[in-house]
Structure formats: C-alpha cells, structure tokens
Amino acid sequence: MEKIEGNADVPAWVTSHTFPGLTYIKYSKYHDASAKELGDALTALGHSAGPAEAVKYWEEHGVSSAKEAEFEVHVTDGDLMKLCKFALGRLPERSVVLIRNFDSDSEVSANMDMGEGDTPGSCKRQ
Numbered sequence: 001m002e003k004i005e006g007n008a009d010v011p012a013w014v015t016s017h018t019f020p021g022l023t024y025i026k027y028s029k030y031h032d033a034s035a036k037e038l039g040d041a042l043t044a045l046g047h048s049a050g051p052a053e054a055v056k057y058w059e060e061h062g063v064s065s066a067k068e069a070e071f072e073v074h075v076t077d078g079d080l081m082k083l084c085k086f087a088l089g090r091l092p093e094r095s096v097v098l099i100r101n102f103d104s105d106s107e108v109s110a111n112m113d114m115g116e117g118d119t120p121g122s123c124k125r126q
Contacts, residue, residue: 002016002022002023002024002025003023003024003025004024004025004026004027005024005025005026006025006026006027006028006070007028007029007062008027008028008029008062008069009027010025010027011027011090011091013090014027014073018083018086019073019075019078019083019099020075020076020077020078021075021076021077021078022073022074022075023074023075023076024072024073024074025072025073026070026071026072026073027069027070027071027072028059028062028069028070029062029068029069030062030063030064030067030068030069030070031062031063031064031068032063032064032065033058033063033065037061037063041054041057041058041061044057045057065116066094066114066115066116066118067094067095067096067111067114068091068092068093068094068095069091069092069094069095069096070095070096071087071091071095071096071097071098072097072098072099072100073087073098073099073100074100074101074102075099075100075101076101076103077101078101080099080100080101080106080107080108080125081108081123081125083099083108084097084099084108084109084110084123085122085123087099088110088122088123093120094111094114094120095110095111095120096109096110096111096112096114097109097110097111097123098112106125106126107125107126108123108124108125108126109123109124109126110122110123110124
C-alpha cells in the first residue's frame with residue numbers, strides 16, 4: 001500500500017500500473033497569494049518571522065509564485081526518466097517533479113530549483 005501526502009487529490013493517471021512498484025505519492029497544487037492570504041500570513045507569522053518559517057507557512061497553505069504543482073513518487077521498478085517525462089507531460093507547466101527509486105538509489109527530477117520567472121525545464125538524473 002502506498003503512502004499519500006499533499007494538499008490535492010492524486011490524479012487518476014497515478015496508479016501502480018503507470019508507476020511500477022508505487023510506494024509513496026505526494027501531490028500538491030499551488031497558487032499565487034491573494035491579498036487576504038498576505039494579510040493572514042502577517043497575522044499568523046508576525047513581523048519577526050524568519051525565511052524558513054515563511055516558506056513553511058506558504059507551502060502548507062498551497063501558495064507559490066514559482067510553481068503550480070509538486071509531484072513526488074517513489075517506485076521500486078521502471079525507467080525513472082520515462083516516468084518523469086510521463087508525469088511532466090500531464091501536470092501543469094510549472095510543476096516540480098521528483099521520481100525516486102530507493103532500491104537502486106536513483107532519482108530523476110524536473111524544475112527542482114525553479115524560481116519565480118524561471119522557464120520550466122526538463123527531466124534530469126540526479
């Protein structure tokens with residue numbers, strides 16, 4: 001049985017058939033902050049919050065100006081590069097993708113260091 005985390009429903013195309021040996025899924029969607037969310041953040045964090053606290057707060061509330069979605073899966077089989085490209089082709093354009101196989105100690109990712117204004121990239125072996 002796979003472990004599921006994130007702030008959004010896992011897409012229907014994420015199955016143990018499409019991701020062989022699927023053991024973990026994290027899927028989150030993000031949006032730009034609204035004026036109300038900015039005000040709520042100031043109230044919740046106060047004026048003395050550090051960058052780490054702010055990043056954690058925004059992640060928990062699904063707010064990011066750099067990414068539209070974050071998708072991470074752990075598998076025990078399959079071609080990680082093909083799986084990454086498969087996921088990247090089905091997710092919003094500005095998505096962060098990470099495919100890991102701990103059995104073979106390998107991973108493939110896309111857009112891991114993408115910041116606001118960056119152009120989304122393609123899958124890369126780590």
